[in-house]
Amino acid sequence: MNFELKKYLKDKKAKIEEFIKSYFQTFPTPPILHDSVLYSLTAGGKRLRPILCIASYEACDGMENIVPYATAIEFIHTYSLIHDDLPAMDNDDLRRGKPTNHKVFGEGIAILAGDGLLTEAFTILSNKDYANISSNTLLKVISEISKAAGLRGMVAGQAYDLISEGKEPDERVVEFIHLYKTAAMIKASVKVGAILAEASEEKIKNLEIYGQSIGLAFQIVDDILDIEGTTEAMGKPKGSDIEKGKMTYPRVFGIEKSKQKAKELIDKALESLTMFNHKAEPLREIAHYIIKRTS
Amino acid sequence: MNFELKKYLKDKKAKIEEFIKSYFQTFPTPPILHDSVLYSLTAGGKRLRPILCIASYEACDGMENIVPYATAIEFIHTYSLIHDDLPAMDNDDLRRGKPTNHKVFGEGIAILAGDGLLTEAFTILSNKDYANISSNTLLKVISEISKAAGLRGMVAGQAYDLISEGKEPDERVVEFIHLYKTAAMIKASVKVGAILAEASEEKIKNLEIYGQSIGLAFQIVDDILDIEGTTEAMGKPKGSDIEKGKMTYPRVFGIEKSKQKAKELIDKALESLTMFNHKAEPLREIAHYIIKRTS
Numbered sequence: 001m002n003f004e005l006k007k008y009l010k011d012k013k014a015k016i017e018e019f020i021k022s023y024f025q026t027f028p029t030p031p032i033l034h035d036s037v038l039y040s041l042t043a044g045g046k047r048l049r050p051i052l053c054i055a056s057y058e059a060c061d062g063m064e065n066i067v068p069y070a071t072a073i074e075f076i077h078t079y080s081l082i083h084d085d086l087p088a089m090d091n092d093d094l095r096r097g098k099p100t101n102h103k104v105f106g107e108g109i110a111i112l113a114g115d116g117l118l119t120e121a122f123t124i125l126s127n128k129d130y131a132n133i134s135s136n137t138l139l140k141v142i143s144e145i146s147k148a149a150g151l152r153g154m155v156a157g158q159a160y161d162l163i164s165e166g167k168e169p170d171e172r173v174v175e176f177i178h179l180y181k182t183a184a185m186i187k188a189s190v191k192v193g194a195i196l197a198e199a200s201e202e203k204i205k206n207l208e209i210y211g212q213s214i215g216l217a218f219q220i221v222d223d224i225l226d227i228e229g230t231t232e233a234m235g236k237p238k239g240s241d242i243e244k245g246k247m248t249y250p251r252v253f254g255i256e257k258s259k260q261k262a263k264e265l266i267d268k269a270l271e272s273l274t275m276f277n278h279k280a281e282p283l284r285e286i287a288h289y290i291i292k293r294t295s
Numbered sequence: 296m297n298f299e300l301k302k303y304l305k306d307k308k309a310k311i312e313e314f315i316k317s318y319f320q321t322f323p324t325p326p327i328l329h330d331s332v333l334y335s336l337t338a339g340g341k342r343l344r345p346i347l348c349i350a351s352y353e354a355c356d357g358m359e360n361i362v363p364y365a366t367a368i369e370f371i372h373t374y375s376l377i378h379d380d381l382p383a384m385d386n387d388d389l390r391r392g393k394p395t396n397h398k399v400f401g402e403g404i405a406i407l408a409g410d411g412l413l414t415e416a417f418t419i420l421s422n423k424d425y426a427n428i429s430s431n432t433l434l435k436v437i438s439e440i441s442k443a444a445g446l447r448g449m450v451a452g453q454a455y456d457l458i459s460e461g462k463e464p465d466e467r468v469v470e471f472i473h474l475y476k477t478a479a480m481i482k483a484s485v486k487v488g489a490i491l492a493e494a495s496e497e498k499i500k501n502l503e504i505y506g507q508s509i510g511l512a513f514q515i516v517d518d519i520l521d522i523e524g525t526t527e528a529m530g531k532p533k534g535s536d537i538e539k540g541k542m543t544y545p546r547v548f549g550i551e552k553s554k555q556k557a558k559e560l561i562d563k564a565l566e567s568l569t570m571f572n573h574k575a576e577p578l579r580e581i582a583h584y585i586i587k588r589t590s
Contacts, residue, residue, distance in 0.1 A: 027446070027447070028447045029446040029447055029450075029451050030451050030454050030455055030458075032454060032458060033446055033450065033451060033454045037446065079410075083406055083407075083410060086403075086406065088401070088402030088403045088405075088406060089403050089406065106383070107383030108381075108383045108384050108457045109454060109457070109458075110383075111378055111381065111383060111384065111406065112378075112450050112453055112454050112457070114410075115374075115378060115409075115410075115413065115445075115450050116445050116446035116450040116451075117446075118410065118413060118414065119413065119441050119444050119445030119446070119450065120441070120445050120446055122417050122437055122441040123438060123441040123442055123445060125437075126434045126435075126437035126438040126441065127438060128431075128434065134430070135429070135430035135431040135433075135434050136430040138430075138434055139421045139423065139430050139433055139434060140421075142417055142420075142421035142437060143418060143421040143422060146414050146415065146417040146418040146421065147418055149414050150410075150411050150414030150415050150418060151322070151324040151328055151332065151411035151412075151414070151415055152322070152323045152324055155324075155328065155407050155410050155411040155414065156323075156324050156325050156328060156411075158407055159325050159327060159328045159404060159407050160325055162403045162404070162407070163325075163327060163404075
């Protein structure tokens with residue numbers, strides 16, 4: 001096996017960031033919104049969701065350049081972080097080692113920047129000029145992403161996350177939060193890659209299992225890092241979940257059982273890739289990386 | 296001419312509200328989000344934007360039932376009101392005579408309800424099952440609406456509205472705010488009706504002029520009502536624009552010139568409908584109604 005994940009992630013990240021830069025070069029919006037949106041879009045994210053989308057597309061033999069569509073998912077992820085950090089939500093001052101959007105631009109502009117990024121994602125997804133993808137397929141992608149991001153997906157998870165602060169540990173609640181707040185969009189990122197490649201139903205189904213499993217594992221690892229990670233590596237204060245009384249996996253199941261669960265999920269994700277050939281190697285390596293990450 | 300606007304508006308409003316009710320009957324979202332979203336969606340709006348969309352579609356000889364797609368525009372309008380009322384934005388306690396969303400459900404849930412409504416609009420617009428409309432046409436509709444609602448449309452207008460509070464009167468700024476904050480989505484509502492009907496380029500162009508003109512007139516009348524209207528009819532405190540130092544049309548041009556401008560815009564809107572037959576009668580009557588309204 002000669003696949004090097006580090007180089008793969010770096011290459012894809014560069015393409016995504018190049019698209020973001022060119023997209024906003026001559027973009028007709030007020031300067032303050034332009035600055036606010038770009039501030040958060042270029043704050044040094046891992047670009048995990050769009051990379052997963054591209055990796056899944058390539059695993060399904062897709063041959064077009066789908067970077068713009070994948071980057072639309074990063075727009076949605078970034079909007080969710082901006083709104084999540086607001087005083088009325090998690091009230092965080094730091095994100096990836098930098099002041100959060102509302103700390104720099106004020107709450108009103110931060111709300112609007114989030115709204116604008118979410119909306120702009122659909123402008124990108126409805127643009128046929130980026131690649132040779134059928135209108136029907138793009139509609140399916142929009143449906144998938146909007147469901148995963150909205151009232152029956154990420155937004156539902158955020159609502160439960162918010163109203164569960166300080167409540168007694170509850171297995172069903174923490175599982176609901178993880179499934180919707182985090183796993184829904186990670187699963188959709190992977191699935192959308194397969195939809196764009198017009199993959200078979202069977203492949204799509206297996207990639208859904210992969211996406212949901214690594215998505216859940218990702219959030220469990222996040223919860224564990226809040227306890228065992230370093231503030232330096234994470235770019236935000238350690239222990240902030242505990243301070244806010246967040247309903248986390250370690251709080252409900254304990255840290256050892258949480259680690260065990262994350263490992264089981266990664267095994268399940270890898271198993272779901274059995275029917276795929278060497279083109280799914282990035283997806284396999286990303287699954288390993290998710291459990292080993294420190295930030 | 297036997298066309299009765301009152302009955303027309305009532306009939307269309309009933310269809311839109313029926314769709315809203317059925318849509319959320321068995322909708323999989325947390326109860327608090329469900330309640331928050333429905334609270335604002337059923338707070339007694341005029342449904343002007345979806346009605347304009349349907350009226351435009353019918354003026355262009357459309358024969359399908361496009362109520363679901365038109366209602367998606369109302370979802371976006373409602374999200375914009377929820378976010379606009381937030382303390383970090385206009386900080387309003389009343390809307391249509393009822394406490395604003397965040398006053399009832401809290402700021403966090405209000406932000407999420409707005410996010411969810413915006414996202415759900417695209418779930419509806421990407422659903423092919425509602426009518427016999429081609430995928431390509433639906434993609435065009437999504438592109439049009441997302442541009443009008445986002446960073447180069449309504450969100451841009453909101454940002455300027457926000458940062459212009461308390462500033463010196465400025466003709467260019469107030470025109471920018473009106474054009475983007477209000478007219479962009481009204482114009483898009485009308486244009487989308489024509490796109491759904493696959494109307495000719497010429498018809499679409501004329502309907503764009505109509506939509507932009509009535510959209511600007513609508514906001515000018517809104518500004519005038521803040522001074523001359525009654526708190527009772529409007530369901531919100533009179534004079535609140537002045538109190539907040541908002542950049543309004545009367546503040547920049549004076550009240551008489553504002554009324555004159557609104558009248559000119561309505562004349563322009565009516566003129567743009569010359570090429571349309573009796574099927575455009577609702578659009579003509581709505582133009583007259585916009586300048587005569589008291590709430």
